[in-house]
Amino acid sequence: MRTESSHESAAETDAADLMAGKNITLDEMAVELAAIDLRLRQLARAAESPDTPVELADVIDSLRSTASNVRETGERMGFLSRIVAGDVPLATRFRDSDDPWGVAARGTDRLGYGGPAIVPSVWQLLKLAQDAKRPGGGETTTYPEAMTGIGVGWESKAAAARRRRERDAAVAVEVLLLPCEKCSAGPGEECRTAKGWPSDRPHVGRQRTAEADVDARLGYLGDNPVAVPGV
Template structure:
């Protein structure tokens, strides 16, 4: 399902990955291609076919290319981490564990247990891991620390997108249901006691629409029962 602002081209990502899901290595490679293309475009824009001074646009292209390059390098480093090439600290400076070891822990700082670490946490663990290894102390690797974690996992961005898709579907479904409270029929918005149209449907109508959509999408209340293709 596409959201209101997505285009078919935007959702067609098959050419970005060799397998079912894109790897960090593939992301880094794609970012490298984007960076090069931006720099090529900036160079080509120096001699446009018509006499228009677009120096600001050229500077913007090169600035964007630099930002993409930084992200490319970061994704490249993360790809080495997840492949197990980079030694990592077994815990954060606070002593809090991460990955499998963080299951069931109560981490009060930084948003709770780092069972699924963020990219910034992994980079910090790599920095600390280098110092730990230099001191002769034990380190770990991403594959070892994350063994068994990730099956059925969904990123925050994907969850937010699916939530927007669900809410958009509910908004459409609401208008297909007659409202027992105010008598609004198919295609009509709910109305107040004074007859004013409202973008907020009555609770019963909203609840019925949510139930229909959630059953179709595999949701249980506000939470997905299963992640598609996980």
């Protein structure tokens, strides 16, 4: 049976110590990333003098390069934390398309960009901040003003994709717990072709029943979650 694993260990899912509250803030992310940057640079310095004669120049360069990338991301998160706090003016529209964002984007098509930018991305916010500083940039707003009322029931793309993988993995397990009416495969057995060859793809009826069982258990309606956990 082909399954796509999330490859997450128990340690990865335990992120409570990164957050003072229920969800991590951008400010907390910035501080954590700064700590990781410092630790990587300290490790690179320590690696200059290993207790065994091994030349670690490539490893040291890699550590310092990774630290630089982490530092850049941390600085970006720090600036974004100021944006979401309302400290940074933002353009009310995207300069290249004159499309609105946030609450103002509700009900708009924006077909050329894959839908309305109700929830802006990192790069969109940075661009909106940049556009707001341009001479004659026009009307400005702040993130809290533009996003009033948005957030309840929202889930990031990364979280939704992870939950989808978890759902698909649960379906793959459920399939093998069910018998198949088409080929008479029993629980724990793969489906078989008309000639008796085993297949890692279950028959449609068996797959459909497994999906229905898992979706009812996890709270899904077809491919979509009925409710976002924790909201």
